[in-house]
Amino acid sequence: xxxxxxxxxxxxxxxxxxxxxxxxxxxxxxxxxxxxxxxxxxxxxxxxxxxxxxxxxxxxxxxxxxxxxxxxxxxxxxxxxxxxxxxxxxxxxxxxxxxxxxxxxxxxxxxxxxxxxxxxxxxxxxxxxxxxxxxxxxxxxxxxxxxxxxxxxxxxxxxxxxxxxxxxxxxxxxxxxx
Amino acid sequence: xxxxxxxxxxxxxxxxxxxxxxxxxxxxxxxxxxxxxxxxxxxxxxxxxxxxxxxxxxxxxxxxxxxxxxxxxxxxxxxxxxxxxxxxxxxxxxxxxxxxxxxxxxxxxxxxxxxxxxxxxxxxxxxxxxxxxxxxxxxxxxxxxxxxxxxxxxxxxxxxxxxxxxxxxxxxxxxxxxxxxxxxxxxxxxxxxxxxxxxxxxxxxxxxxxxxxxxxxxxxxxxxxxxxxxxxxxxxxxxxxxxxxxxxxxxxxxxxxxxxxxxxxxxxxxxxxxxxxxxxxxxxxxxxxxxxxxxxxxxxxxxxxxxxxxxxxxxxxxxxxxxxxxxxxxxxxxxxxxxxxxxxxxxxxxxxxxxxxxxxxxxxxxxxxxxxxxxxxxxxxxxxxxxxxxxxxxxxxxxxxxxxxxxxxxxxxxxxxxxxxxxxxx
Numbered sequence: 001x002x003x004x005x006x007x008x009x010x011x012x013x014x015x016x017x018x019x020x021x022x023x024x025x026x027x028x029x030x031x032x033x034x035x036x037x038x039x040x041x042x043x044x045x046x047x048x049x050x051x052x053x054x055x056x057x058x059x060x061x062x063x064x065x066x067x068x069x070x071x072x073x074x075x076x077x078x079x080x081x082x083x084x085x086x087x088x089x090x091x092x093x094x095x096x097x098x099x100x101x102x103x104x105x106x107x108x109x110x111x112x113x114x115x116x117x118x119x120x121x122x123x124x125x126x127x128x129x130x131x132x133x134x135x136x137x138x139x140x141x142x143x144x145x146x147x148x149x150x151x152x153x154x155x156x157x158x159x160x161x162x163x164x165x166x167x168x169x170x171x172x173x174x175x176x177x178x
Numbered sequence: 179x180x181x182x183x184x185x186x187x188x189x190x191x192x193x194x195x196x197x198x199x200x201x202x203x204x205x206x207x208x209x210x211x212x213x214x215x216x217x218x219x220x221x222x223x224x225x226x227x228x229x230x231x232x233x234x235x236x237x238x239x240x241x242x243x244x245x246x247x248x249x250x251x252x253x254x255x256x257x258x259x260x261x262x263x264x265x266x267x268x269x270x271x272x273x274x275x276x277x278x279x280x281x282x283x284x285x286x287x288x289x290x291x292x293x294x295x296x297x298x299x300x301x302x303x304x305x306x307x308x309x310x311x312x313x314x315x316x317x318x319x320x321x322x323x324x325x326x327x328x329x330x331x332x333x334x335x336x337x338x339x340x341x342x343x344x345x346x347x348x349x350x351x352x353x354x355x356x357x358x359x360x361x362x363x364x365x366x367x368x369x370x371x372x373x374x375x376x377x378x379x380x381x382x383x384x385x386x387x388x389x390x391x392x393x394x395x396x397x398x399x400x401x402x403x404x405x406x407x408x409x410x411x412x413x414x415x416x417x418x419x420x421x422x423x424x425x426x427x428x429x430x431x432x433x434x435x436x437x438x439x440x441x442x443x444x445x446x447x448x449x450x451x452x453x454x455x456x457x458x459x460x461x462x463x464x465x466x467x468x469x470x471x472x473x474x475x476x477x478x479x480x481x482x483x484x485x486x487x488x489x490x491x492x493x494x495x496x497x498x499x500x501x502x503x504x505x506x507x508x509x510x511x512x513x514x515x516x517x518x519x520x521x522x523x524x525x526x527x528x529x530x531x532x533x534x535x536x537x538x539x540x541x542x543x544x545x546x547x548x549x550x551x552x553x554x555x556x557x558x559x560x561x562x563x564x565x566x567x568x569x570x571x572x573x574x575x576x577x578x579x580x581x582x583x584x585x586x587x588x589x590x591x592x593x594x595x596x597x598x599x600x601x602x603x604x
Contacts, residue, residue: 100395100396102395102396108529109506109508109524109529110465110478110485110508110509110522110551110552111376111377111551111552111596112376112377112420112421112434112464112465112478112508112509113462113464113465113478113485113508113509115376115397115418115420115421115441115464116418116420116434116436116440116441116462116464117462119417119418119436119440119441119462120440120462123436123439123440140396140416140417141417141436142395142396142397142417142418142436143396143397143418143436144374144392144396144397145376145397147374147376147392148374148392154570168395178395
């Protein structure tokens with residue numbers, strides 16, 4: 001979707017360069033934004049988990065914590081790159097926060113081998129965060145294998161929902177989701 | 179599956195399971211299949227205290243029948259103690275090649291003594307006998323001991339009726355690590371958790387279990403002493419800690435850690451000290467199991483592109499590939515005599531128990547099920563206990579190494595999985 005959007009924006013820029021101001025929040029790719037921009041996190045307003053609203057408010061992109069994987073795949077798909085980048089930006093700006101990355105698999109096959117495959121998914125998200133500047137000290141990647149299915153069903157739809165990595169947060173005061 | 183006549187019996191064994199808080203669970207055993215040449219044996223009604231004797235002789239008959247190696251002949255209410263005169267011709271006429279007779283007496287101190295003698299009716303001689311003193315609540319244990327004696331005398335192999343099994347029950351959102359007799363009776367709960375418990379393995383002395391618990395929101399390895407309930411963490415490194423396996427001398431555990439990235443195999447002393455790395459691959463190395471002599475470790479690796487079974491020295495070195503057929507061979511378990519490897523093989527999308535003769539590399543698939551997992555050899559190497567699925571429910575199945583005999587063990591209100599057969603008691 002992003003790939004289609006960018007040429008459209010470019011042509012809008014060319015056509016209207018002298019008169020039409022480009023809206024700042026016009027859906028430009030993340031890497032096009034000011035790299036030094038700092039997002040302020042207000043940790044005085046914490047929800048029941050002890051986390052700031054920026055992480056838990058359903059309207060915030062950071063409230064989206066799940067990355068889904070294709071069958072037998074372990075790389076972060078393009079459609080989740082922005083989501084991972086948003087989390088990376090938050091973690092770089094808020095070094096006191098830590099994340100637990102939990103990899104998951106569907107139910108088919110050996111439990112221990114699936115635990116290792118879930119680990120591979122969590123590691124893949126960790127590497128993406130590392131590349132965007134998040135320090136190792138802020139990340140722990142673990143696997144729940146097939147043991148904690150989000151969907152208890154036994155069909156393709158259920159399995160797709162369970163091939164997933166989740167991002168859990170912990171605040172500097174150790175309150176949070178893990 | 180096999181050409182033999184399929185006998186199917188159902189014994190429902192109800193018993194109260196747990197201490198406070200949890201409802202009763204009902205465990206049932208179903209047996210199907212039988213060996214090609216079952217030995218016909220009669221167990222007379224034991225004399226003495228009639229209620230106690232009924233438990234003992236009933237336990238012996240159920241054990242022998244369940245093994246699939248014996249045809250238990252109806253004694254037609256014949257009550258014989260260990261000193262009764264035996265009319266061999268009579269028992270031969272009823273088709274029994276062997277006969278056991280005995281008695282159970284209660285002492286004043288609450289203990290019972292179970293005595294028996296075993297006879298060969300063809301040769302007309304006594305094969306031996308023994309006496310077992312047990313607590314009054316241990317009558318079934320005495321029956322198992324007698325059944326083990328009969329089994330060994332008549333087959334030449336050690337019996338497994340007195341051994342125990344460990345497994346995990348998932349029931350109403352709870353995970354219970356349970357220990358039961360090999361026939362599923364007498365279940366006791368070693369650990370209750372709201373988070374998953376996987377991969378239990380018995381220490382070689384039979385006193386402890388190592389397992390993986392998710393109670394800290396991630397997989398962590400514990401060692402748990404069953405008698406006292408004490409447990410300690412063996413591996414809780416950054417990342418995942420899983421797949422424990424005891425060395426045959428009980429001093430070390432092979433474990434799988436992701437502290438350096440993907441899953442790799444390490445060894446650690448049973449107290450958690452002395453960590454050493456065993457494998458170094460770019461992919462996944464997991465499911466380690468020591469060979470019977472402790473010199474090598476079998477494991478699962480995707481280093482060749484698909485998960486296959488490999489073997490490496492217990493201290494590391496170059497790995498050798500062991501499985502070749504198909505694209506998914508996992509969960510290697512060497513037999514106690516080191517000659518056979520049980521594992522799970524995916525065939526046309528179905529996960530099935532298979533065995534490999536390690537000398538000839540011949541592979542035989544033992545089941546026709548679709549979701550077999552976690553094989554575990556009985557300590558005499560005769561049966562393999564697996565988790566499988568029937569009608570959408572997790573059950574345990576004990577399969578003879580020739581695939582002929584199958585026993586199913588299930589809980590009505592939950593899933594049973596992650597079986598581990600204990601070693602012979604010491």
